[in-house]
Amino acid sequence: MLVLVAALSLAACAPAPAAQEPARPGGQAAAPQTGFPVTIENCGRKLTFDRPPAKVVTGYHPALETLLALGLADRIAGRTNFSESPFLPGQREQYDRIPEISDTIMLPQKEVMLAQGADFVLDNAMASFDAAGGYATVDELNTAGTPVYILGGWCGPEEVLQFTIDDTYTDLRNLGKIFGVSDRAEALVAELRGGLDDVKKRVEGRTPVKVLATDGGKGPVNAYGGSGITNQMITLAGGVNVLAAVKGDYTEVSAEEISAAQPEALLVSDYATLRGEDMPSSPAKAAEAFAIARNSPAAKEQRYLALPVAAQHPGYRNLLAVADIARFLHPDAFAG
Structure with a gap:
């Protein structure tokens, strides 16, 4: 199963070459841009x-x-x-x-x-x-x-496990500096923080929903443990990862452990983005998990959310996805 995780560690290397200012007519270099280098x-x-x-x-x-x-x-x-x-x-x-x-x-x-x-x-x-x-x-x-x-x-693999949602804010600010649009970056960070604050207020005090995040498999099951992006999104959305004690982000878990976890809801990685790949659909992967945990509340209610796999990688979308997951887990908190 294809998952874009960081499989290689970067060796230390020299600073990247700085972009050169274009020459002006007459051979004069363009004036330095404000805020750079x-x-x-x-x-x-x-x-x-x-x-x-x-x-x-x-x-x-x-x-x-x-x-x-x-x-x-x-x-x-x-x-x-x-x-x-x-x-x-x-x-x-x-x-x-x-x-x-x-x-x-x-x-x-x-x-x-x-x-x-x-x-x-x-x-x-x-x-x-x-x-x-x-x-x-x-x-x-x-x-x-x-x-x-x-x-x-x-x-590298360790950095994948160490990722926090705050790293996305850091990326936005860094990109704002690189492109000379720090004002836009700060406005976007403020907007995203406001969205997460709203979710936090809505789910606060509610009983966390027990969530299994799966990418399919009949045993072992491809699933998400207690480190990384997916685990954090579940927590922020008012859920608790039933595999939080499992070390790792994307990992393999036995069918027995999935059955014993008794999830109340599933998040299923949706690979609609991959063309030409012979991969099971989100409903098929949900059905596999329901069959394994057939006595669980999630299986009895057939309760799952197809989560675009793009949201399970670093970027702007994983912050937006927290609200989508929260609406799925606590729909009554967003009613009206």
């Missing part, structure tokens, strides 16, 4: 920018929609394909206008990627920078003048 740390590397990136390539869906949320569509020169994914309001139209450079959710192969001449790459994990897979590495892109930023600090 900017230096940001990501994955143990320092990225320095003398001006905002103007030719950006984005990887998997959450990377693109995070930049769109910051009003940066005009900076994006290329994106990957996730045409079957559910889009946030108004973003599908922007997606369609951006040139497609890969027909999968992954960045293109090395030669195609380097030929883009991008001055910035934003992605959610290290999988698209694996030399063994034929991709341009982070070091190769840096050498070509294309700094790479990984959302959520998902730079």
Whole structure:
């Protein structure tokens, strides 16, 4: 089962090359832009920018929609394909206008990627920078003048487990600085914090709903343990992860443990974003879990929510998804 987790650790490397100011007619360099240069740390590397990136390539869906949320569509020169994914309001139209450079959710192969001449790459994990897979590495892109930023600090397996929702706020602020739109970033952070505060007030004092977050399987079951994004979203939404004691984020759990957990509701990873993959549907994965935990309240009520897998990766969407999960778990808290 394909899940975009950070499978490779970044070795320490030299600071990314700073973008150079374009020459003015007559050979004079353009005047420095206010607020620059900017230096940001990501994955143990320092990225320095003398001006905002103007030719950006984005990887998997959450990377693109995070930049769109910051009003940066005009900076994006290329994106990957996730045409079957559910889009946030108004973003599908922007997606369609951006040139497609890969027909999968992954960045293109090395030669195609380097030929883009991008001055910035934003992605959610290290999988698209694996030399063994034929991709341009982070070091190769840096050498070509294309700094790479990984959302959520998902730079290696340990960082995936250490992720907190606050890391998304850090990403938004960092991107605001990189693109010279810190005011937009701060406004977006305030809006998202307000949304989470509203959810917290609505679910406060209510009995947490026991939730199993699953990605299918008849045993072992692909599920989400007590670390990482999914576990945090469940907690913030007024739920309790029945696998909170299981170490890890995306992991395998025995059918016996799932049966004993007695979940009251399921979150099911929805892979509609992956074209051409022979993967079970969300209803099929829910049915597998209900069959295993057939005596559970969730199975008796057939209660599940298909959660877009894009929300289970770092980016703007996972903050929005908390409200969706809360409405599913505590509908009466949002009535009226």
